[in-house]
Amino acid sequence: MSLPLTAAEVLSREFLEIRAKILEVAAAFDRLERSTGDVSEDPRIARLHEALKVASEPTEDRAEQVQLVFSRPYDETWQRAMKVLPR
């Protein structure tokens, strides 16, 4: 099912919203820089940077890829590892 709006319409409608969201992200990173202490080694910071990189890639599934950046990995052998017997 396609989006009835054209790309130009989407951009006109959402430009200010996208601009505002990018500004919020930039300001949040500035806030982290200004704060006392150092969180540069916190793994969450690396994930935030990786997510920003993924969001700027020219793909059609950026949202899904960003979600996966923030997700624990799935291990398909979990039932054996946890000794959970399937029905």
Add this chain to the structure above:
Amino acid sequence: MDYFDPHIHMVSRITDDYETLAKMGCVGLSEPAFWAGFDRGTVDGFRDYFRQLTEVEPKRAAQYGIQHYCWLCINAKEAENVNLSREVIAMIPEFLDKPNVLGIGEIGLNKNTRNESIIFLEHLDLAAKYDQQILIHTPHLEDKYQGTRMILDMLTGDSRLDRSRVLVDHVEEHTVRHVLEEGFWAGMTLYPVTKCTPQRACDIIEMYGPERLMVNSAGDWGPSKPTAVPDFILEMRRRRHSEATIRRIVYENPLTFFSQSQSFRFRSRETEEVASKLG
């Protein structure tokens, strides 16, 4: 537009919310059993909660013309107490014949632990034994992807289940495809910060189509918006999607799914009007 909220926790909301929902077009809702914000200590605590879901809430809803349905279980957050979970599961059949009970839910995982998985499977046994529909909660944030895949492993490994009678809720961009491809219904929860926004729910509809997809507010005692489904309707209209498509997602799909439950006796406004004219 008339709509049905397939997942909302009205025990946590004030009566004014029922009035607001009715004004926004809500004609029916389903309320899964969930975590109260604290771990309950006894099976009698759950018995009282199930009485609230099956006796009190339908009356509160009916004052505003809203038809109230519910689902019963012990939720994943309390499943670490395996003994209590088993007592609750053994008690649930006392309520399965109540006229507004649709099935077992919202069962699922929270932190993706062994105990949660065991209790999830025992809920599946209960649903299979009593031929009940199932509504499933998937975990939050970083646990969602792993937990959803684990839940799908358990569901697809169970040959007793009819996949068209199972709704997997709280899907997002990274889990929706897995759920739909396995033949289950999927619900998107419109929930500030931690789940899906109305805009992203519209995106997902545009990518996957309206087949077997629903949207809900999951309004509860935390930061949440019980009128989130009308927000979704507005966003779909702003994108010029047809009224027929919107109605399918917020009204027809829930009715199609819930109609598979023996207890579902939904009466549309049109049916009510004809019935009142006939006296």
